[in-house]
Amino acid sequence: DGHGGQNAIRVVGGGGRGGAAAEESYPPAPDLQDGFARIHYHRPNGGYGGWGLHVWGDTNETVEWTSPMPPAGRDPFGLYWDVSLKDGAERVGFIVHKGDTKDPGPDMWLDIAKDGREIWLVSGRSTFTSEEPDIESLALGDLSRARAVWADGKTIAMRVRRAEGNAYHLHSCSQAGLELTPEGVTGGQSIALSYDPEGLPESVTGKFPHLRGYAALVIAEEDLPKVPEFLKGQLAVSVMDAEGKLKDATGVQIPGVLDDLFAYDGPLGVTWADGVPTITVWAPTARSVTLHVFDAADAPEASVVVPMTEEDGVWSTAGEPGWKDKFYVYEVEVFQPQTGNIERNITTDPYSRSLSMNSRRSQIVDMGDPALMPEGWNDIEKPALEAPEDIAIYELHVRDFSASDPTVPEDLVGTYMAFTTESNGAAHLAALAEAGLTHVHLLPAFDIASVNEDKSTWMFPGDLSQYPPDSPKQQEIISGISGQDPYNWGYDPFHYGVPEGSYSTDPNGSKRILEFRSMVQALSEMGLRVVMDVVYNHTHASGVADMSVLDKVVPGYYHRLNGDGFVETSTCCQNTATEHYMMERLMVDDLVHWARDYKVDGFRFDLMGHHMKSNIVKVRDSLHALRPETDGVDGEKLYIYG
Secondary structure (H helix, E strand, C coil), X not given: CCCCCCCCCEECCCCCCCCCCEECCXXXXXXXCCCEEEEXXXXXXXXXXXXXXXXEECECCCCECCECECCCEECCCCEEEEEEECCCCCEEEEEEEECCEEEEEEEEEEEHHXXXXXXXXXXXXCCCECCCCCHHHCCXXXXXXXXXXXXXXXXXXXXXXXXXXXXXXXEEECCCCCEEECCEEECCEEEEEEEECCCCCHHHHHHCHHHCCCEEEEECHHHHHHHHHHCCCEEEEEEECCCCCEEEEECEECHHHHHHHHCCCCCCEEEEECCEEEEEEECCCCCEEEEEEECCCCCCCCCEEEECEEECCEEEEECCHHHCCCEEEEEEEEEECCCCEEEEEEECCCCCCCECHHHCCEECCCCCCHHHCCCCHHHCCCCCCCCHHHCCEEEECHHHHHHCCCCCCXXXXXXXXXXXXXXXXXXXXXXXXXXXXXXXXXXCCEEECCCCCCHHHCCCCCCHHHCCCCCCHHHHHHHHCCCCCCCCCCCCEEEEEEECHHHCCCCCCCHHHHHHHHHHHHHHHHCCEEEEEECCCEECCCCCCCCCCHHHHCCCCCECECCCCCECCXXXXXXXXXXXXXXXXXXXXXXXXXXXXXXXXEEEECCHHHCCHHHHHHHHHHHHCCCHHHHCCCHHHCEEEC
16 A cells, blocks of 8 residues: 555455445554654545655655655554654654645644644644544534635635535634534624525636536625625635534635725825825735834834724825835734634735835835936936847846956945946946847846845855866855855745845845836946846745735735635745736736836746736736836837746
């Protein structure tokens, strides 16, 4: 069976059809040895063959994804693994998987101090316990997964068969107190759903083709006014049979209903009127949103704390002229499916236009402020471009352009400002422009998550030329500082609409805006247009992770979810869902911002195939609508590819 006989069963009674049922019998696991952690794993329907464990962190185990750690044995609960711990171990990451199928899906962490060294995990559940659960009393269903999809204002799609006497309910708890018991879902409030024998309407299956074949559960007209309140709590759908016994229960995916009821086209982020800023954020599932304003990037405490006002899912507050150039964060009180709790997330603004160092706080800036424009910015004349067929593109990395150029002043090496110097690199680009080059394609230059913007922490490998070409020393040295050097391609978005701070001479605040514009201006004067490599197909993190933004504001909306409600990662990381209205809007708004406010001339889409064709058409139409007389940009000359 792939586990050395550990999954063998003992058959009691007859051996053929109609004989006695097979009975599995396993001895208790031996006592756990010092220096080890034990992870137990139970599958309610059996089928343990091929399941293994991937581990990392504070462990002595070395495990490849393609060769998972085999179980140490099997006991009455199920499989178990004994994981060797490093001295002083604090955290061990783990994933139970079979090939590329993960159970339940997201990375899991064993915190030794909090969880102990022995835990029990039940298949499909995103949490584990430090005491062995009673598997005989486990209720059907799983609230840690979201297998129901609230597709529009009144329709919930779910894989369920109709049966005489079945009852369907939508549950919501404002305190995230829903519990699954053999008698049903308890806690909060509920409304009845009706089974529609006609199935899902075309308006739903047209937008969500993957839901074809799902049953349609419909909210009664008299209960529709309760929907906005329900969306601000933990959600579940339950199915009870005619005898009042629970048949199934699951969490609920909400992007469809949010698009139907709360799609919004008004201002977001920081907007200005007569020198006064208004700050606005879309957060229809939030119970409250509070704005914290700081006088400086590193101020230990907020100088102003303002509860924001909600109208139809949009939270806003009018500020004061003196807030200009100050920093801010949101405190969002919201149900977070990843943790199963009501969280108070502290987060930056998805529509940030400037940031503090390492993106800890957003900054209140006015993109039309002359102080953020190099001299002559509004009078830039772009190099002529008759037709897209004339385009010739040169790809480069902002830091690499000057990282080893001795003619660049030391304080400008690796920065946007290196493009403004009379350096060898600048001369080379100018010569290429003379020879027919039309566009410089910059690898990701938006705010990225993988480089520490505090340059005092950077480490460098030194002179590697002293080692022979076949020496392993170069790789050893580079590996030793990986993650601590300033090098990264940048395909790990943190904030889409802000220039990366590590390429600025000062990552704390708005200087990065001035310097990025100076780079674009210098390239234009060389005869070159600018293309940005953009990565809207994923974010660096989701949930409550430190570098998560979107999922802290509207959890479960901005990312593409699988059938169990977990974030898809086919891009490499946390897939975004530009098929959802407000994620598409964020992408379109952001690209218009780069074209209009930074005079960027084109965009190369990373993994364009992860977006809908309709998304890219909307991007093209929105960019081509920009006009020199109103936007300072000729949108017809902007080039999009991917």
